[in-house]
Amino acid sequence: MAFIRGAGFASVALLLVVVASVAEGHRPELTERYYDKTCPNAQNIVRAVMERRVAGYKRMAPAILRLFFHDCFAYGCDGSVLLQNPESSDDERDVEANKSLDGFDVIDNIKSELEHNCPATVSCADILAIASRDAVAMLGGPTWSVLLGRKDSRFAHNNATYQLPSPTGHLDELLEVFQDHGLDERDLTALSGAHTIGMAHSCENFNDRIKHEDAEDIDPYFAAKLQHSCDQNDKCPVYFDEQTPMKFDNAYYQNLLNKRGLLTSDQALYTHGSWAGELVSIYANNQEAFFADFKTSMVKMGNLSPPDWMPTEVRLKCSMANY
Structure with missing residues (x-):
């Protein structure tokens, strides 16, 4: 419609x-x-x-x-x-x-x-x-x-x-959406790196991550910090990368290695799936590799x-x- x-x-x-x-x-x-x-x-x-x-x-x-x-x-x-x-x-x-x-x-x-x-x-x-x-x-x-x-x-x-x-999507769900648009695993992982800048505009985007008491894919200190912020104001924007929020770098992937991805769809790249986890590790340790793949995927998406x-x-x- x-x-x-x-x-x-x-x-x-x-x-x-x-x-x-x-x-x-x-x-x-x-x-x-x-x-x-x-x-x-x-x-x-x-x-x-x-x-x-x-x-x-x-x-x-x-x-x-x-x-x-x-x-x-x-x-x-x-x-x-x-x-x-x-x-x-x-x-x-x-x-x-x-x-x-x-x-x-x-x-x-x-x-x-x-x-x-x-x-x-x-x-x-x-x-x-x-x-x-x-x-x-x-x-x-x-x-x-x-x-x-x-x-x-x-x-x-x-x-x-x-x-x-979806911000709450898991790896197989995310990949299905990207494949529906003619994009692949590398495009998904590289384009997700855009979250090295910007913010989530509401706690509802990541509540599913911080509400799970036995979650093993989130740093406990990070979860507690997010919960405190949301308790104060659940509409308060939260940076995807609190270390360098307005610098386009590979810190996003380093955060994933430390279980500090903000959204479920962020952390899913490293927690589930060997191909995505391998790319996350590469990008976290080699910014130029991330930049090269990001450029390629941006052109591909732009087409x-x-x-x-x-x-x-x-x-x-x-x-x-x-x-």
């Missing part, structure tokens, strides 16, 4: 034209040089806005990265998570898993700058892909070449929760495209479809 924006004869006519154009063939392949002629300064504009916003508020970096992940896992990287209908609570960003998403205003700022320089050219989906790369680099992580040419969906997918991995039947466009405003 999805929410379609637009009403009236003109909108329906436009929708039919777009559907027809998409139905003629597969989506074009993404390329690094997509905007070389139409908007050669696009990536510099994205980076400039990101630098201003992250310098003023570092938490925007993990927020943007999370936006990209949630967008790509709901029917491909199509900017659908950015859509908002003020007259409805049926948007993708309104589903439970997306209610704590942040950074929409940053993407809107970037889009405004790009529309001023290159009107109706750079898609919101591409903006999110570039901004996510820059967010990682600005916090000390790796950088990579972003493939471009995505188009923006006219749909907001209000069943997005079913496409996302997830919407179904061919889905109508797409280049939005003029990221929060609403064109009319």
Whole structure:
């Protein structure tokens, strides 16, 4: 079930034209040089806005990265998570898993700058892909070449929760979700390393980990500390990595070795399954190995495209479809 924006004869006519154009063939392949002629300064504009916003508020970096992940896992990287209908609570960003998403205003700022320089050219989906790369680099992580040419969906997918991995998921459940998106064990383990920055926004995301009295996969001191914080305020955000929360490094994996993963889905990578545990150990001891695999998996995830039947466009405003 999805929410379609637009009403009236003109909108329906436009929708039919777009559907027809998409139905003629597969989506074009993404390329690094997509905007070389139409908007050669696009990536510099994205980076400039990101630098201003992250310098003023570092938490925007993990927020943007999370936006990209949630967008790509709901029917491909199509900017659908950015859509908002003020007259409805049926948007993708309104589903439970997306209610704590942040950074929409940053993407809107970037889009405004790009529309001023290159009107109706750079898609919101591409903006999110570039901004996510820059967010990682600005916090000390790796950088990579972003493939471009995505188009923006006219749909907001209000069943997005079913496409996302659960914070309480165990290894086999997590892997099934990733495999459904064409991603594998290495992608799951490497992309989970994004939790080296950012935070869980509510204790309900990890209550299952600290409530088990006989749990063997959590450090007792860590569990007691989390329980104390939640007793004070169960809506208080908690960093995934309390040692270097705003530095993109391999500390996340070191925490897993010490049974200090915040979410069940974090610790599951090391507690269960030899292939994941082996990768966690490698990444914990070799940051460059983590960075290399993370870059590869980000490009792979960024290549997830919407179904061919889905109508797409280049939005003029990221929060609403064109009319």
